[in-house]
Amino acid sequence: MKQTIFDISRPGVSGAGLSDPDFGELDPSQWFDAASLRTEPIGLPEVSEVELVRHYTALGHRAYGVDDGTYPLGSCTMKYNPKRHEPLANLSGFAHAHPRQPESTLSGLWELFFHLAEHFAELTGMDHFTLQPAAGAHGELTGLMLVRAWFESRGMKRDVVLIQDSAHGTNPASASMAGYRCKMIRTTPEGWTDLDALEAVLDDSVAAVMLTNPSTFGLFEKNIREIAERVHANGSLLVYDGANMNSLMGIVRPGDMGFDVLQLNTHKTFSTPHLSGGPGSGPCGVKAFLEPFLPIPVIRRDARGYFPDEDRPQSIGRMKSFYGHVSVLIRAYCYILTSGPRGLRTVSENAVLNANYVQARLSPCLPPVFGGRCMHECLLSTAELQVSAFDFAKRLIDYGVHPPTLVGAGCVYFPGHLRDAMLIEPTETETRESLDRMIEKFLRVAREALEDPDLVRTAPHTREVGKILPPGSRGPERAHEQKRPASEPPTGTAAAGAESPPAAIGR
Amino acid sequence: MESHPEPLICGYNVHREADRKAMLEALGLTSIAELFSAIPQEVRLGRELRLPAPHNEWALGRHLRQLAGRNASTRTHLSFLGGGVYEHHIPAVVDSLTSSEALLTAYTPYQPELSQGLLQILFEYQRMLSLLTGLRVVNSSLYDGATAMAEAAWMACAATGRRRVLASSRIWSEWKAVLELYMRGRGVEVAYVAADPVSGRFDLRSLKESFCRPAATFLLQTPNSLGILEEIPAAAALCRQHEALLNVSCYPMMLALLKPPGELGADIVTCEGQPLGLPLSAGGPSLGVLACTKRLREFMPGRLVGEVRDIHGKPALALIMQQREQQVSREKATSNICSNQAHQAMRAAIYLAALGERGFREVAAQCAAKARYFHEKLLAIAGVEPAATGPFFNEFALRLPCPVQVFLERMLERRVFAGWEVDGNLLVAVTEVRARAELDEAAAMFAETIGALRQ
Ligand SMILES: Cc1ncc(COP(=O)(O)O)c(C=O)c1O
Numbered sequence: 001m002k003q004t005i006f007d008i009s010r011p012g013v014s015g016a017g018l019s020d021p022d023f024g025e026l027d028p029s030q031w032f033d034a035a036s037l038r039t040e041p042i043g044l045p046e047v048s049e050v051e052l053v054r055h056y057t058a059l060g061h062r063a064y065g066v067d068d069g070t071y072p073l074g075s076c077t078m079k080y081n082p083k084r085h086e087p088l089a090n091l092s093g094f095a096h097a098h099p100r101q102p103e104s105t106l107s108g109l110w111e112l113f114f115h116l117a118e119h120f121a122e123l124t125g126m127d128h129f130t131l132q133p134a135a136g137a138h139g140e141l142t143g144l145m146l147v148r149a150w151f152e153s154r155g156m157k158r159d160v161v162l163i164q165d166s167a168h169g170t171n172p173a174s175a176s177m178a179g180y181r182c183k184m185i186r187t188t189p190e191g192w193t194d195l196d197a198l199e200a201v202l203d204d205s206v207a208a209v210m211l212t213n214p215s216t217f218g219l220f221e222k223n224i225r226e227i228a229e230r231v232h233a234n235g236s237l238l239v240y241d242g243a244n245m246n247s248l249m250g251i252v253r254p255g256d257m258g259f260d261v262l263q264l265n266t267h268k269t270f271s272t273p274h275l276s277g278g279p280g281s282g283p284c285g286v287k288a289f290l291e292p293f294l295p296i297p298v299i300r301r302d303a304r305g306y307f308p309d310e311d312r313p314q315s316i317g318r319m320k321s322f323y324g325h326v327s328v329l330i331r332a333y334c335y336i337l338t339s340g341p342r343g344l345r346t347v348s349e350n351a352v353l354n355a356n357y358v359q360a361r362l363s364p365c366l367p368p369v370f371g372g373r374c375m376h377e378c379l380l381s382t383a384e385l386q387v388s389a390f391d392f393a394k395r396l397i398d399y400g401v402h403p404p405t406l407v408g409a410g411c412v413y414f415p416g417h418l419r420d421a422m423l424i425e426p427t428e429t430e431t432r433e434s435l436d437r438m439i440e441k442f443l444r445v446a447r448e449a450l451e452d453p454d455l456v457r458t459a460p461h462t463r464e465v466g467k468i469l470p471p472g473s474r475g476p477e478r479a480h481e482q483k484r485p486a487s488e489p490p491t492g493t494a495a496a497g498a499e500s501p502p503a504a505i506g507r
Numbered sequence: 508m509e510s511h512p513e514p515l516i517c518g519y520n521v522h523r524e525a526d527r528k529a530m531l532e533a534l535g536l537t538s539i540a541e542l543f544s545a546i547p548q549e550v551r552l553g554r555e556l557r558l559p560a561p562h563n564e565w566a567l568g569r570h571l572r573q574l575a576g577r578n579a580s581t582r583t584h585l586s587f588l589g590g591g592v593y594e595h596h597i598p599a600v601v602d603s604l605t606s607s608e609a610l611l612t613a614y615t616p617y618q619p620e621l622s623q624g625l626l627q628i629l630f631e632y633q634r635m636l637s638l639l640t641g642l643r644v645v646n647s648s649l650y651d652g653a654t655a656m657a658e659a660a661w662m663a664c665a666a667t668g669r670r671r672v673l674a675s676s677r678i679w680s681e682w683k684a685v686l687e688l689y690m691r692g693r694g695v696e697v698a699y700v701a702a703d704p705v706s707g708r709f710d711l712r713s714l715k716e717s718f719c720r721p722a723a724t725f726l727l728q729t730p731n732s733l734g735i736l737e738e739i740p741a742a743a744a745l746c747r748q749h750e751a752l753l754n755v756s757c758y759p760m761m762l763a764l765l766k767p768p769g770e771l772g773a774d775i776v777t778c779e780g781q782p783l784g785l786p787l788s789a790g791g792p793s794l795g796v797l798a799c800t801k802r803l804r805e806f807m808p809g810r811l812v813g814e815v816r817d818i819h820g821k822p823a824l825a826l827i828m829q830q831r832e833q834q835v836s837r838e839k840a841t842s843n844i845c846s847n848q849a850h851q852a853m854r855a856a857i858y859l860a861a862l863g864e865r866g867f868r869e870v871a872a873q874c875a876a877k878a879r880y881f882h883e884k885l886l887a888i889a890g891v892e893p894a895a896t897g898p899f900f901n902e903f904a905l906r907l908p909c910p911v912q913v914f915l916e917r918m919l920e921r922r923v924f925a926g927w928e929v930d931g932n933l934l935v936a937v938t939e940v941r942a943r944a945e946l947d948e949a950a951a952m953f954a955e956t957i958g959a960l961r962q
Contacts, residue, residue: 001623001814001824005631005860014866016598018873022943023880026872028764031879032898036736036765043638046863049600056604056857062624065612073614081612082519084564090786093575098588099790100927101579102919108577109789122557134650134792135846137833145692169833173843178692182838220545250556251543257550267846271519276625277615277810277849278648279792296684318684321591321653321779322790334571339519340561346520349539350527356542357530373542397620431521432530458818463620466817468825471835477827478814479644479804 002464005055009045015052062464063276064402070430070438072358074377074405074423075168075216077246077268082338085272085331094330099322103307109326110306113299116333117283123336123344124242124262125255126285130294131324136243137170139263139282140210142295142319144178146261146286147208147237149293149316158207158236164193165415166216171241180207187415191217191370191379193227202234212241213257214248214375216414218355218423228258237261242285245269246427247352247376250345260287270332281328295319350428351376354435358426361439365446369421377425379418387449387456389420394467395448395459399441579922581787585949586924589902589936590732591652591679592781592790593760595870596940598861601784605854615810615849619825620817626824629849630812632856639759640776641767642798646809648848649795652779653682656726656756657689658842659775659797662806663724663752664695665841671696671722675709677731678756686726700725707735707895707904714745724752724775729768730761732929733904734936735897743772752803759783759796761900763871775799784858785851794851807831808842810849873939874901877946881937884950888957894932902936904929909960917956923949 029037047055065071071078093108103110117129133139144161151158161180163171165187172182186197193211202209209231213221221227231238240254240262246269248254254262266272267280274280286294296315297308308323339347352375359368359378366380382389393403405423407414414421426435449456460467468474522530531537562570581594588594609625616622616629633645649655660672674686676699690697701713709727717725725746729737739755746753755773760782768776780794781787799807805828813827833840859867878901885891890908907914911928918925926935937946 001627001630001822004627004634005856006634009863011864014863014869015600015861016863016866018862018866018869018939020873020939020942023873023876026869026876028872028875031875032736032765038764038766042763042864042867044635044862044864044867045860046865047860049861052600052857052861053604055860056628057607059624059628060604060607060610062622062627063609063613063616064618064621065609067608067612071614073617076614078614080519084567086606086611088568088571091571091575092582093578093580095786095788096580096582096594097578097789098581098586098594098787098924099592100588100590101584101586101924102915105579105584105919106789108574111577112574119558125552134654134848135844137843137845138650138654141692141843145688148692168845169835169837169840170843170845172838173833173836173840176838176840177689177843179694220543222545222547225547225550250552252546252551256552265846273611274614274846275850276610276613276629276853278846279650279848279851280846281792295688317688318653318681319688320651320685320791321679321681321793325792326789327786328792330571334567335519337559337562337567337570338564341556341558343520343561344556344558349542350520350522352542353522353527353530353539356534360534373545375545393618394620397618402621403618429519429521432526460620464623465620465821465823466819468619468815468817468823471827471829474815474825476815477825479801479811479827 005045005047008047008051008055011046013046013048015047015049069400070426070434071402072404072424072426072438073402074425075243076405077425077427078274079271079427080429081271081273085334088334089327089330094326107305110299110308112330112333113323114301114306116329117299119336120264120283120285123249123253124285125253126262127288128291128294129283129285130298131283131329132295132319133263133282133284134320134325135278135280136263136265136282137174138319139284140170140174140241141177142284143239143261143263144174144180144208145316146290146293147239148178150290151207153314158205160205160207162198162201162206162209164211164215167210167212168216168241168243171210175210191215191219192223193221195223195226198227199230202230202236204235206234206236208237208239210239210241212244214244216423217370217379218374218377219370220375224257232258243268244376247348249348250341251348255287261290266328266332270335272328272331279325279328281325281332347428354426354428354430358424358435358439362442365443366422369418377423380422380424382420382422385446385449386453389422390470391457392445392449393422395445395456396441397460398462399445401438401441584922584924585945587926587935587937588924590927590934591779592787592793593936593938594787594940595782595938597784597786597858600861601854601858604857605850610850610853616826619823623824626812628853628856630824632852633812635856635859636796636798639762639767640798641769642776643801644804644807645798646807646811648852649797649809649844650848651791651793651795652756652777653685655777655795655797656682657686658808659754659777660686660690660724660726661693662775662799662803663754664693665806666752666803667723669721669723670694671698671720672724672726673698673700673714673717673722674726675700675702675728675731677702677709677733678726678728679732705895706897707731707733708737708897709742711741711745714742718745718749722749722751724754726754726756728756730758730900730902733895733932734899734902734934735895736900739768739771739773758900760871760874763868764875769798774803780851780855783855785854792848792851794848794855804828805831806841809844809847870939874937877939877941878903878937881935881946881950884946885953888954890961891957901938902934904932904934907933907957909957914956914960917960918952921952923952925953
């Protein structure tokens with residue numbers, strides 16, 4: 001680790017001008033009893049503004065975002081985030097609004113929320129939306145709490161949720177949080193949900209079946225109508241993990257496939273930036289029969305205008321304080337308005353086209369796990385490589401490509417023999433030229449794996465730190481700060497040039 | 508699906524029609540429709556989406572400015588609103604540094620070799636919050652203060668094996684709703700501990716009685732929903748006696764001046780992190796802070812950044828203890844959280860570093876000083892009384908000699924957000940951004956309005 005902000009602290013300076021001469025020197029001991037006051041300094045660093053800027057600017061350079069280059073992290077939809085959304089997300093009327101203002105003073109916010117919810121409903125074929133959930137996982141949890149409330153309102157107790165074995169880790173985790181037991185449904189060798197396996201566990205304990213479609217294998221569940229019929233015939237609800245909606249806009253809608261509840265991930269499909277890991281937003285949509293249970297408030301319109309309705313006796317309550325991630329949702333709204341209906345369909349078409357293009361061109365050394373065409377992402381087998389998927393991915397870093405999703409790097413989970421597969425989601429915002437460059441780099445690493453496997457196994461060679469093994473095989477982890485001597489000389493960052501071959505070739 | 512010319516107006520799609528054709532050809536296909544052949548006809552939409560026509564950049568800007576213009580805000584009105592989120596000054600340097608493109612467009616640092624800078628900011632955040640809360644382990648963010656409290660309640664259940672939690676009745680009402688919903692999901696009973704009507708603090712006797720049956724934890728919010736600072740040591744002693752964990756949710760600003768709850772016996776501390784350099788943004792996105800003792804860290808939800816070594820033995824940063832998380836443990840994970848509030852945590856770190864030790868203490872002291880100045884002026888108004896006698900930090904509750912809602916409406920006409928109603932009392936928050944002249948002027952308006960309503 002480079003010098004921390006603590007290492008460069010110079011007591012007696014502050015990067016912010018703060019004093020208020022009207023109040024002068026302040027002495028907290030006159031307000032609070034001695035026993036409750038701090039007796040020691042907190043230990044926060046003290047730096048001038050210029051030192052602060054240099055420190056965090058340098059750290060900002062030692063990160064990798066979509067603006068730096070391709071980011072084909074499967075399931076995460078790392079598409080380009082348009083700059084025009086940023087100033088609009090931070091307009092004063094939103095950024096400086098207090099959530100406890102009288103509701104009559106926030107009519108612009110209610111109007112935006114109302115229309116955004118309507119647009120989401122049209123896009124997904126659902127009837128109503130809540131924009132409150134904070135992220136995709138939070139939207140999943142919201143949906144499952146709604147399912148639970150619905151069964152309870154009918155005096156029924158069902159305590160099982162069925163989930164694909166390939167499901168994202170958040171699906172089973174959300175089910176547990178909503179009080180359900182999870183049962184996994186197998187995938188067939190072709191990558192579909194195994195209908196017989198589903199039938200075998202579908203009994204009257206099953207509240208819901210949770211599916212991702214396209215699945216985390218990048219395949220469209222072609223039997224979806226049949227699955228929906230069987231699930232509904234069993235009195236269960238069908239829940240959709242909408243994280244992969246980027247492949248379907250304007251083409252097919254989850255509501256029309258038979259789903260009753262879903263969540264969207266605005267930071268994926270609707271291009272709100274991923275912000276180093278969040279905040280995202282996870283709006284949750286439902287069919288009409290679940291509407292009474294939505295968390296409060298629900299934004300409605302009547303003769304007076306738009307307003308937040310809190311008077312909802314059947315509501316599950318609140319998923320978080322206040323209304324939702326406003327600045328994130330504004331960006332999603334802007335994305336929909338800029339794109340228009342055809343633009344959104346083109347987004348999905350191009351996302352699927354790009355993934356198929358990458359899959360086809362990589363197939364000589366990284367054949368698709370399931371053969372056939374994929375949707376917006378492709379699952380490739382690394383079985384024919386001379387190195388592991390993990391080693392392969394790390395070498396890509398030397399070529400300025402963010403590695404694709406693997407088990408343990410990205411939140412996706414592939415069962416059994418697929419543990420060494422690689423999920424690539426190029427997204428629609430990569431040009432053909434950019435894809436070609438990325439593909440060349442993949443092919444080059446595949447060649448290196450044959451010719452000089454050690455070079456690949458010990459990569460990356462061009463970053464400030466070397467390879468870090470996955471959890472479990474990397475030795476001790478420490479959660480606590482280890483003070484480094486302030487005198488340690490700062491070393492320059494060694495970023496790989498995006499196009500030039502990495503310096504370490506041949507070492 | 509026929510192919511269509513792309514409207515030039517859409518700046519987000521990158522392929523020209525010729526590019527699409529060439530790429531299809533490379534796939535041995537002739538139409539985009541063939542890519543979607545796996546989708547059964549009967550579920551397809553078969554029509555265009557009914558959405559607004561594409562907006563160009565200036566039309567979009569105009570529309571959004573119109574919507575924003577329909578909102579009042581703390582920039583158009585004089586505000587004394589608090590209740591968990593507060594109008595603090597955010598140094599411009601915080602916005603400037605956090606809008607670095609890589610930090611905006613990166614994702615969770617799954618690839619530590621590419622993300623040392625990002626990991627370091629989160630690591631520094633964890634250390635700063637550890638110093639503030641007095642607990643050793645801090646995760647790198649949850650959604651907000653309310654969900655952090657709910658997750659912390661479950662941590663205590665998981666650690667003690669008990670399925671009952673006690674909570675102060677003076678927690679923000681929205682947070683109670685979140686806590687109850689989360690606990691309903693986990694099958695945990697929530698029992699409330701009464702507040703003392705005079706001091707406004709939690710009632711020690713009621714807490715004792717609530718421990719008649721074992722409980723995993725007592726959840727205490729300080730300052731509470733009447734703005735009163737709670738007595739943490741008393742709660743800690745009772746919790747220890749009943750082998751329960753003490754969970755304290757607090758306003759991060761108070762941690763600048765007051766002893767950290769971790770030193771006073773709290774096992775878990777959570778905060779709504781918005782006051783640490785985050786815009787109000789109508790309540791979100793904010794920041795959930797969660798800190799705990801080392802003993803409890805295996806029950807902790809969310810990402811944790813820590814030190815590891817690379818294959819050459821060189822120290823590096825990475826996400827650690829992932830076996831707690833959903834990507835490894837799935838249904839047995841401590842939480843389902845995946846995307847979190849990393850960017851907000853970075854803002855908090857940069858905010859704290861910008862203010863620094865003395866700057867942060869100065870801001871907190873101004874909050875307390877200005878609140879006291881205003882409190883005194885308001886108590887001088889005939890008929891206005893403190894709602895409780897306990898000590899406050901920068902937010903206080905008053906009993907008014909008139910209906911609170913009517914008073915708030917009258918003040919709104921004068922472009923003042925005069926506070927928030929809690930149980931028939933007026934809750935007033937004052938922060939460092941209020942100038943003395945504003946406080947004098949506002950106090951006069953309070954006096955006039957209350958005087959007029961009293962007749
Ligand atoms: C398929 C799938 N489901 C759910 C999620 C969880 O979404 P979030 O990270 O917004 O909580 C993800 C995100 O990684 C995902 O890829």
